[in-house]
Amino acid sequence: MNAKASPAEIFSRFLPLTSLLLIIIVWQFAATGGYFGKSLPSPVAVVNQFVDMLAEPVGKTILGGHIWASMRRVLTAFAVAVLIGIPMGLLMGWNKKAEAIIKPIFEIFRPIPPIAWIPLAILWFGIEETPKVFICFIGAFIPAVMNAYTGIRFTDPLLLDAARSQGANLRQLFKEVAVPSALPAIFAGLQNGLSLCWMCVLAAEMVGAEEGVGYLILRGMDMSNPAMIITGMLIIGAVGALIAVGLRYVERWVCPWKREISM
Amino acid sequence: MATRIVAAPGKIRSKNNSLVWLSAASLVVFFIIWYGLVESGIISKALLSPPAEVLTTFISKFSNRAPDGATLGAHFKTSLTLALTGYITAVVVGAPLGLLMGWYKKVDSIVKPIFEVIRPIPPIAWIPLAILWFGIGLPAKAFIIWLSAFVPSVINSYAGIKLTEPVLINMSRTFGATNWETFLRVGVPSALAMVFTGLRLSLSSAWMTLVAAELLAATEGLGYMIQMGRTLARPDVIIVGMLTIGLTGAAMAFILERFEGKLAPWRRS
Amino acid sequence: MEARNIDVKSEISCQHLYKSFPGMDGNVTEVLKDVNLSVAKNEFLVILGPGQCGKTTLLNIMAGLDSSDSGEILLNDVPVSGPNPNLGLVFQRMALMPWKTVMGNVSMGLKFRGVSKKEREEKARYFINLVGLSGFEKSYPYQLSGGMKQRVGIARAYCSDPEVLLMDEPFGALDAQTRYMMEEEILRIWEKAKRTVVFVTNNIEEAIYLGDRIVLLSRCPATVKAVYPIDLARPRQFTDSRFLEVRQKIADNTDLAL
Numbered sequence: 078m079n080a081k082a083s084p085a086e087i088f089s090r091f092l093p094l095t096s097l098l099l100i101i102i103v104w105q106f107a108a109t110g111g112y113f114g115k116s117l118p119s120p121v122a123v124v125n126q127f128v129d130m131l132a133e134p135v136g137k138t139i140l141g142g143h144i145w146a147s148m149r150r151v152l153t154a155f156a157v158a159v160l161i162g163i164p165m166g167l168l169m170g171w172n173k174k175a176e177a178i179i180k181p182i183f184e185i186f187r188p189i190p191p192i193a194w195i196p197l198a199i200l201w202f203g204i205e206e207t208p209k210v211f212i213c214f215i216g217a218f219i220p221a222v223m224n225a226y227t228g229i230r231f232t233d234p235l236l237l238d239a240a241r242s243q244g245a246n247l248r249q250l251f252k253e254v255a256v257p258s259a260l261p262a263i264f265a266g267l268q269n270g271l272s273l274c275w276m277c278v279l280a281a282e283m284v285g286a287e288e289g290v291g292y293l294i295l296r297g298m299d300m301s302n303p304a305m306i307i308t309g310m311l312i313i314g315a316v317g318a319l320i321a322v323g324l325r326y327v328e329r330w331v332c333p334w335k336r337e338i339s340m
Numbered sequence: 341m342a343t344r345i346v347a348a349p350g351k352i353r354s355k356n357n358s359l360v361w362l363s364a365a366s367l368v369v370f371f372i373i374w375y376g377l378v379e380s381g382i383i384s385k386a387l388l389s390p391p392a393e394v395l396t397t398f399i400s401k402f403s404n405r406a407p408d409g410a411t412l413g414a415h416f417k418t419s420l421t422l423a424l425t426g427y428i429t430a431v432v433v434g435a436p437l438g439l440l441m442g443w444y445k446k447v448d449s450i451v452k453p454i455f456e457v458i459r460p461i462p463p464i465a466w467i468p469l470a471i472l473w474f475g476i477g478l479p480a481k482a483f484i485i486w487l488s489a490f491v492p493s494v495i496n497s498y499a500g501i502k503l504t505e506p507v508l509i510n511m512s513r514t515f516g517a518t519n520w521e522t523f524l525r526v527g528v529p530s531a532l533a534m535v536f537t538g539l540r541l542s543l544s545s546a547w548m549t550l551v552a553a554e555l556l557a558a559t560e561g562l563g564y565m566i567q568m569g570r571t572l573a574r575p576d577v578i579i580v581g582m583l584t585i586g587l588t589g590a591a592m593a594f595i596l597e598r599f600e601g602k603l604a605p606w607r608r609s
Numbered sequence: 610m611e612a613r614n615i616d617v618k619s620e621i622s623c624q625h626l627y628k629s630f631p632g633m634d635g636n637v638t639e640v641l642k643d644v645n646l647s648v649a650k651n652e653f654l655v656i657l658g659p660g661q662c663g664k665t666t667l668l669n670i671m672a673g674l675d676s677s678d679s680g681e682i683l684l685n686d687v688p689v690s691g692p693n694p695n696l697g698l699v700f701q702r703m704a705l706m707p708w709k710t711v712m713g714n715v716s717m718g719l720k721f722r723g724v725s726k727k728e729r730e731e732k733a734r735y736f737i738n739l740v741g742l743s744g745f746e747k748s749y750p751y752q753l754s755g756g757m758k759q760r761v762g763i764a765r766a767y768c769s770d771p772e773v774l775l776m777d778e779p780f781g782a783l784d785a786q787t788r789y790m791m792e793e794e795i796l797r798i799w800e801k802a803k804r805t806v807v808f809v810t811n812n813i814e815e816a817i818y819l820g821d822r823i824v825l826l827s828r829c830p831a832t833v834k835a836v837y838p839i840d841l842a843r844p845r846q847f848t849d850s851r852f853l854e855v856r857q858k859i860a861d862n863t864d865l866a867l
C-alpha cells in the first residue's frame with residue numbers, strides 16, 4: 078500500500094477507536110442527563126472512583142490489596158489443581174486400566190459446575206480462606222484433567238509408530254511422544270481452568286468474604302455505589318485478560334514448535 | 341503351507357469386558373468408601389450424608405417441600421425455565437450478530453471494541469450491578485444469564501465465519517452470487533461447526549451463571565435449594581441439589597449434541 | 610568419520626505372510642495373502658503396487674511394528690518379533706516429531722538407546738550433512754519444505770545404523786519436481802552409505818529408476834505377481850529406449866492406471 082490512504086481507508090482504520098469513543102460519550106451524556114437517576118454513573122465518576130480506591134481503603138484494604146487477595150486464592154488453587162490434575166489426566170489417557178478406574182468417578186463430578194460446590198464448601202470449611210481456594214481448585218482441576226486426558230488420547234499413532242521403530246520403550250514413548258503431543262491441549266485446559274478459577278473466586282467472594290474483588294463489587298452494591306461496581310468489573314476484566322495473556326506467553330515459551338495461531 | 345490364524349474378535353471383546361468390570365468395581369469401591377467414612381464417624385454426618393440418605397432425600401424431595409420450601413420439581417422447573425429463556429434469547433441474537441460481525445468489516449470495527457471490553461468480564465461480575473439496576477427479582481437474573489450465554493455465542497460464530505475458506509468465497513463470487521448470498525450460502529454453513537461450539541459453551545456458561553445467581557438472590561430454584569441446604573446444615577439436600585444440577589447440565593449438553601448431528605451431518609468425521 | 614560402506618550387510622525375507630483386518634461390519638478384509646520375497650545384501654529392492662493394496666501393511670510388518678496373522682520375517686535367518694534397531698523405517702507421511710528440531714528428530718533413536726548427547730549429535734550431524742541439510746539442525750519441521758522433511762526422515766532412519774532400510778512411499782507426498790530430485794538424492798545417499806533397501810512405491814517410473822529388482826504386487830489382497838531384475842546401468846534415463854521397454858513390460862502386467 079502506498080502512503081496516501083484514501084479518506085475512507087483512514088476512516089475505517091479509526092472506526093474501532095471512534096466507536097469506543099462514541100460509546101463513552103453517549104454513556105457520559107446518558108449518565109449526566111439524569112435519565113437513569115443515580116443507577117448509572119458517568120465514565121468520569123468511574124475514573125474518579127478508581128483513583129480514589131488506589132489509595133483509600135474499601136473495607137480492610139485498598140484496591141491493590143483486594144486484587145492481591147483474589148490473586149492469592151486463585152494462584153494457590155491453580156497450582157494445586159495443575160499439580161494433581163495434569164498427572165491424573167495423563168495417567169488416565171495413557172493407561173486403559175487407570176482410565177477404567179478413574180473415569181466413571183470423575184464423570185459423576187465433571188458436569189457439576191464448580192460454583193455449585195460453594196454451599197458444600199462453606200459447610201465443610203467455614204467461611205475463611207479454605208472454601209474459596211477449594212472452589213477455585215475445582216474450577217481449575219476439571220479442565221486440567223480433561224484436557225490432559227483428551228490430549229494424550231489423541232496422540233497421533235503414526236508418531237508412536239515412528240518412535241517405536243526407532244527403538245523407544247514404553248516409558249520413552251510416554252515421555253518423548255505422548256506428553257509433548259498433549260502439551261497444546263494441556264495449555265488450552267490451563268487457559269480454561271485459569272479463567273474458570275477467576276470466575277469462581279468472584280462467586281466465592283460474593284457469597285462471603287472480607288477482601289477480594291468479589292467482595293469489592295458486592296460492597297459497591299450494598300453501598301448503592303454503581304461507580305464502585307463498574308470500576309471493580311473493569312478491573313476484574315483487565316486482570317482476567319492479563320493472566321490469559323501471561324499464560325499464552327508461557328505456552329509460547331514451552332511449545333516453540335507451535336506455529337503462531339492468531340486470534 | 342502355513343495355516344492362517346485370523347485374530348479372534350472375541351479376544352478383543354473379553355478385554356473390553358474386563359475393563360467394564362474394573363469400572364463397575366471402581367464405582368462400588370467409591371460408594372463403599374463414602375459410606376464407610378460417614379458411618380464410621382470419620383466424617384461427621386453434619387458434613388456429609390451417607391449415599392443411602394442422599395437417595396432417600398432425592399426421592400422424598402419429589403413430593404416433600406421441607407426443608408427448603410419447595411419440591412425438587414418446582415426448583416428444577418424454576419431454574420430450567422429461567423436458564424432456557426435466557427439462553428435461547430441470547431443465542432438467537434448472539435449467533436447472527438457474531439456471523440455478521442465476522443462477515444462485514446464495518447460492523448466488525450464498530451462492535452468489536454465494545455465487545456473486547458465486555459468479553460473478559462465474567463458474567464458473574466455483573467450480578468451486583470444487575471441487582472442494583474433491576475432489583476432482586478427475575479429481571480436481574482434473566483439479564484445475567486442472557487449475558488453469560490450471549491458472549492460465547494457471539495465470539496464463536498465470529499471466529500467461525502472468519503475462518504471461511506477464501507477459495508469457497510471466490511468460487512461463489514465467480515458464479516455471480518452477491519455478497520449477501522455468499523454470506524448465506526457459503527459463510528454461514530462453513531461457520532456452523534464453530535457456531536455449535538459457541539452454543540455448547542453458551543449453554544454451560546448459562547447454567548453455571550444461573551447457579552451463581554440463584555445462590556446470591558433467589559427464593560426458589562436449584563441454586564437456592566443448595567444454599568438453603570447450607571443454611572439449614574443439611575448436606576443431603578445440598579448433594580441432591582448438586583447432582584440434579586450436574587445431571588441437568590449433562591442432559592442439556594447431550595440433547596444439543598444430538599441436535600447438532602441432525603443439523604450438520606457432514607461434520608462427522 | 611570412518612567409511613560407512615561396510616560390505617557385509619543383512620538380507621531380509623518374508624515367508625508366507627498373511628494379514629487381515631477386522632472390518633467395521635464384522636467381516637474381515639484380507640490384505641496380505643501368502644507374500645514371499647527375499648532381499649539380498651546391499652540390494653535396492655523396489656516393491657511396486659497399486660494404492661490401498663497393502664504396501665504399508667507389509668512394510669509395517671517387516672519393520673516389526675505390526676504382526677502378521679501367519680508367516681514370518683527373517684532378518685539374517687532370525688525371526689523379527691518387534692521393532693529392531695537393525696530395521697530403519699522411513700514413513701509415507703514423514704512422521705517427524707513436531708516438537709523436536711531436525712537434530713532432535715534425527716538423533717532420537719540414539720537417545721532412546723541411551724547414547725550420550727555429544728556422541729549422538731556428532732553422529733546425527735554426519736547424516737544430516739549426508740542428506741544435505743547442514744545448517745538446518747535447529748529448525749523445526751514446520752519450517753521445512755516437504756522434500757526437506759523427508760530428508761530428515763531418511764537421515765533419522767540412517768542414524769540408528771540399521772542394516773536394512775525400509776522406505777514406505779517416501780516421496781509420495783512431494784511435487785513432481787522435488788520428487789525427481791529426491792530420487793537422484795536417495796541413490797546418491799545409498800551409494801555413499803550402502804544398506805539393504807526395501808523401497809515401496811506406486812510409481813512405475815520411480816521403481817525402474819531406482820531398483821536393482823522390482824517386486825510387483827497385485828491388488829488387495831496383495832500377493833507377489835512378478836519379479837523383474839533391472840540390469841540398466843545407473844544413472845538411468847527416463848527416455849532411454851531400454852528404460853521404456855522395461856516400463857512397457859511391467860505396465861502390461863499391472864492394473865495400475867497409466
Ligand SMILES: Nc1ncnc2c1ncn2[C@@H]1O[C@H](COP(=O)(O)OP(=O)(O)O)[C@@H](O)[C@H]1O
Binds near residue numbers: 640658660661666829
Ligand atoms: N489398521 C487397519 N485396520 C483396518 N484396515 C486397515 C488397517 N490398515 C490398513 N487397512 C486396510 O488395508 C488395506 C491396505 O492398506 P495399506 O497397507 O495402507 O495400503 P497401501 O499402503 O498399499 O496404500 C486398505 O484397504 C486399508 O483400508
Ligand SMILES: [Mg+2]
Binds near residue numbers: 666777778
Ligand atoms: Mg501406504
